[in-house]
Every structure is written in C-alpha cells, then in structure tokens.
Amino acid sequence: MVVDRRIWKERFSHWFREVLDRAEIIDYRYPVKGCGVWLPYGFKIRNNVLAILRRLLDDSGHEEMLFPVLIPESLFEKESAHIRSFEDESFWVTHGGSTRLDVKLALRPTSETVITPMIKLWIRSHADLPKKIYQIASIFRYETKATRPLIRVREVTTFKEAHTYHANHEDALRQVDEAIDIYREFFDELGLAYIVSKRPEWDKFAGAVSSYAFDTLLPDGRSLQIGTVHDLGQNFGKAFDVTFEKKEGEKDYVWQTSYGISERVIAALIALHGDDHGLVSPPNIAPIQAVIIPIPYKGVEAEINKSCNSVFEDLNNTEIRVKIDDRSETTPGSKYYEWELRGVPIRVEIGPRDVKEKKVTLVRRDTLERTSCDEKSVAREIGKLLASIQENLKENAVRWFNAHITKTEKLDEAKKKIGSGIVEAPWCGNEGCGIKMESLVDARVLGTDVGAGGETSANCIICGNKGKSMVRIARAY
Numbered sequence: 001m002v003v004d005r006r007i008w009k010e011r012f013s014h015w016f017r018e019v020l021d022r023a024e025i026i027d028y029r030y031p032v033k034g035c036g037v038w039l040p041y042g043f044k045i046r047n048n049v050l051a052i053l054r055r056l057l058d059d060s061g062h063e064e065m066l067f068p069v070l071i072p073e074s075l076f077e078k079e080s081a082h083i084r085s086f087e088d089e090s091f092w093v094t095h096g097g098s099t100r101l102d103v104k105l106a107l108r109p110t111s112e113t114v115i116t117p118m119i120k121l122w123i124r125s126h127a128d129l130p131k132k133i134y135q136i137a138s139i140f141r142y143e144t145k146a147t148r149p150l151i152r153v154r155e156v157t158t159f160k161e162a163h164t165y166h167a168n169h170e171d172a173l174r175q176v177d178e179a180i181d182i183y184r185e186f187f188d189e190l191g192l193a194y195i196v197s198k199r200p201e202w203d204k205f206a207g208a209v210s211s212y213a214f215d216t217l218l219p220d221g222r223s224l225q226i227g228t229v230h231d232l233g234q235n236f237g238k239a240f241d242v243t244f245e246k247k248e249g250e251k252d253y254v255w256q257t258s259y260g261i262s263e264r265v266i267a268a269l270i271a272l273h274g275d276d277h278g279l280v281s282p283p284n285i286a287p288i289q290a291v292i293i294p295i296p297y298k299g300v301e302a303e304i305n306k307s308c309n310s311v312f313e314d315l316n317n318t319e320i321r322v323k324i325d326d327r328s329e330t331t332p333g334s335k336y337y338e339w340e341l342r343g344v345p346i347r348v349e350i351g352p353r354d355v356k357e358k359k360v361t362l363v364r365r366d367t368l369e370r371t372s373c374d375e376k377s378v379a380r381e382i383g384k385l386l387a388s389i390q391e392n393l394k395e396n397a398v399r400w401f402n403a404h405i406t407k408t409e410k411l412d413e414a415k416k417k418i419g420s421g422i423v424e425a426p427w428c429g430n431e432g433c434g435i436k437m438e439s440l441v442d443a444r445v446l447g448t449d450v451g452a453g454g455e456t457s458a459n460c461i462i463c464g465n466k467g468k469s470m471v472r473i474a475r476a477y
C-alpha cells in the first residue's frame with residue numbers, strides 16, 4: 001500500500017508535533033528556545049540509530065573521542081571564513097561567576113577549532129596519517145530562523161561529527177568519497193530517500209574548499225539537509241599551523257575533511273515513514289519490534305496467557321525485541337491504537353479463536369494487513385515480516401521522493417512545481433544566475449549532481465547561455 005502523503009501535506013507541521021508528543025519522542029516544552037528533552041521511547045530510537053552510525057564509522061577505521069565544549073575566542077577566530085560565519089551563530093560565555101573573563105569562550109557550534117589545535121600535538125609525520133576520529137555530543141547554535149524540534153534546534157543534542165587528517169589532497173578526496181558512501185549506507189539502513197549534491201560556492205561550510213550535502217524531502221514538499229561532507233583542504237591546517245614531515249623529509253600542512261549528521265535524521269525517518277496513525281518505525285531501529293496483545297475471553301484466560309508467554313519466549317530467543325502488553329485495565333482496542341501511534345512494526349494478537357486453532361494473528365504496521373500463522377512458526381514468520389517491512393518502507397520512500405523531483409527547462413514550470421518538491425533545471429554555473437534563480441522561484445539552490453549524471457546540453461534557465469549542469473532547487477528547511 002502506498003501512503004498518499006498529499007493527504008497530510010498541508011498539516012504536516014501539526015502532524016509532526018503531534019507525533020513527537022503523543023508517541024513520546026521529545027518533550028519540547030523546556031523554557032529555553034530550541035531545546036527539548038528526549039523521552040525514554042525517543043531516546044531508545046536515538047540509541048538504535050546511533051548504534052548503526054557507530055558501527056559504520058568504527059568498521060571503517062574511525063575512532064570515537066570526546067572533546068571540550070568551550071572554545072576560547074583566540075582559537076575560534078584563527079580561520080577567518082569560519083569565524084565570520086559562526087561568530088553571530090554562537091553562544092558566548094563572558095563571565096565566570098561575576099568575574100568578566102579575559103578571553104570569552106564560545107559554546108562549540110561545531111568542533112574544527114577545538115580539535116585541530118590538539119591534532120597539532122599528536123601528528124608528527126606522514127606515519128601518523130591518515131587519522132580519522134569522531135565524536136557524538138551536543139553543539140550549540142544561536143539559530144535565528146524558526147526553531148523546530150529535531151529539525152532546527154539551538155542545542156543539537158545528537159551531533160555526530162567526524163574529522164579526518166591526511167598527507168595529501170588525493171587522500172582527503174578519497175576520504176570525502178568514503179564518507180559519502182558511509183552516509184549512503186546509513187540512510188539506506190534507515191530507509192530514507194535522498195540526493196547528494198555539491199553545494200554551490202556561496203553556500204559552502206565556513207572554512208571548506210567544497211561541501212557535499214544529503215537532502216531529503218519532507219511531506220510538505222520542503223527539502224531538509226540531513227548530512228554534510230566537507231573537503232577542508234589545508235585551510236585549518238594552515239590557520240592552526242599543523243604540519244607533518246613528508247616521506248621525502250620536507251614539511252607540509254595537513255589536509256582535512258569533516259562530516260556531520262544530527263537528530264534531523266530522526267526527524268526525517270519519522271516524517272518519511274509516518275502515516276495518519278502516527279509513527280512507522282523501520283524494524284532495525286524500532287525499540288519494540290513486536291508487541292503481543294492478549295484478547296481476554298472468559299474461561300480461556302489461562303490458555304491465552306500461556307500462548308502469549310510461549311510466543312514471547314520464542315521471539316526473545318531469536319533476538320526479536322518483543323513486549324507483552326498485559327495491562328488489565330486497558331482494552332485491546334486502546335492498546336492497538338497506542339502501539340500503532342508508536343510505530344511498532346508487528347502486532348501479535350492472541351485471542352480465544354487463535355488458541356483453539358494453535359494460531360496467532362499478525363498485523364504489520366506499514367500496510368495494516370492481517371495474517372494468521374501457526375504458533376509454532378511465529379518467530380520465523382515475524383522475522384520474514386520484519387524484513388519485508390524494512391524493504392517496503394524504503395521502496396515507498398524512494399518512490400514518493402522520485403515522484404517529487406521535476407526536471408524542466410521552463411521557468412514557469414519550475415515556479416509551479418517548486419512547492420511540491422525538488423526542481424532540476426539547466427544552469428550555466430554562474431553565481432549570478434544561481435542567485436537570480438533563487439529569488440525568481442523563491443527557493444534555495446541545493447547544488448549540482450556529484451557524479452557525471454548532472455551534465456546538460458540545454459541552455460541556462462536564467463540567462464539562456466550554454467548550460468553546464470542541472471542545478472537542483474527547493475524550498476529548504
């Protein structure tokens with residue numbers, strides 16, 4: 001079944017807040033703008049998502065570390081493009097108690113200027129390179145655009161930032177490719193749909209040589225940047241004087257990359273998979289993969305309980321995350337409603353008819369289809385269903401996403417389609433045309449295709465001169 005997102009396009013924003021609240025993901029009522037509380041159920045989702053990310057990074061030679069939150073202004077301002085962009089976007093600590101600090105301290109908005117000066121102490125020669133590290137921590141940004149839970153927050157509580165150091169540019173560029181591959185795999189495992197674009201010059205990360213970004217689409221047709229990968233060249237190496245001895249004996253500045261992911265990814269998976277019943281959790285990150293609900297019936301309570309316990313044991317033994325909801329004061333109907341809202345992939349119903357036939361009833365959350373299976377084969381059956389749900393969510397997300405990308409050479413059509421997704425149009429590559437396009441269609445340039453697929457022979461949609469590449473435009477979060 002394909003969930004038609006258009007049903008809730010208009011009320012997506014409201015739907016999103018309702019789901020976060022009622023499925024107990026985040027409580028956003030904390031009295032500091034842009035700050036929220038991870039509730040136990042949301043925190044479990046967060047942990048499962050981070051486990052995938054940690055595995056992918058650890059398996060490719062990244063080492064997890066943890067750096068300080070405070071950055072002295074003297075370090076922060078060393079890379080000029082970086083400080084220019086982040087100065088007004090940072091929270092500043094100016095006092096210790098009532099004493100004014102000699103050097104004010106920024107709460108890290110990201111950590112290049114925290115990590116690079118320490119790397120300088122640890123790298124001597126080419127033998128110390130490449131070096132790949134990451135941390136998962138809070139960062140703080142004084143966002144002035146409208147804040148929204150998970151999507152744009154001022155305390156980003158789930159910031160995974162990787163930083164890598166290399167002996168030459170080729171190796172750093174190879175790392176950029178590796179990072180893009182790792183993120184692809186990560187988003188694929190979450191069943192997300194995305195495109196990767198090279199950001200235009202005027203929208204690069206502050207201090208980067210080039211930036212590549214993953215964008216997805218939310219049901220309201222606006223794009224959301226869910227991850228970025230930056231080639232930092234030697235910009236920070238030079239600013240912080242990080243040198244190493246090359247094989248031939250001479251010195252060079254270190255080459256760097258950095259790449260980041262935040263809780264926006266969790267916003268994206270809620271938004272892309274959810275439906276009118278609430279959350280639909282991909283099985284691989286679902287805190288509970290199957291919930292067993294007894295349907296009590298006078299006289300057969302004992303048999304029903306016995307069957308529930310036996311199914312629980314079977315699922316538990318095959319490492320399916322399972323729970324029995326045996327609250328006696330709540331009706332089965334209210335339980336269905338609650339677990340659907342929380343997106344539990346499989347509901348197992350066990351009632352008088354089921355026990356009589358030695359069967360159980362299974363309902364899958366993505367399509368709400370009901371099937372029946374022998375009590376004996378329940379673990380194998382649910383294993384198959386979980387795999388099928390995982391697959392189906394991804395397929396639906398990708399199908400919907402692709403249906404909301406429009407290629408056009410006409411400005412009128414670009415204007416018409418921009419409200420519902422991403423528009424791709426021929427572009428000469430000039431910044432002037434890019435900026436003009438942004439104002440004419442009232443949207444943002446996301447960038448161009450990373451591969452060769454983005455080339456075009458059509459003329460620039462703005463100036464009519466020979467086009468170089470297809471540029472992507474969208475109303476962006």
Ligand code: 5CA
Nearest residue numbers: 110151152153161225226227228258259260262
């Ligand atoms: N140092 C680099 C690489 S870690 C860096 O900071 N890149 S970034 O600025 O692009 O941030 C990485 C990712 O964090 C972004 O792609 C975006 O998905 C997410 N992010 C940035 N700001 C916020 C915010 N205010 N709320 C939620 N997520 C954010």
Ligand code: ZN
Nearest residue numbers: 428433460463
């Ligand atoms: Zn042009």
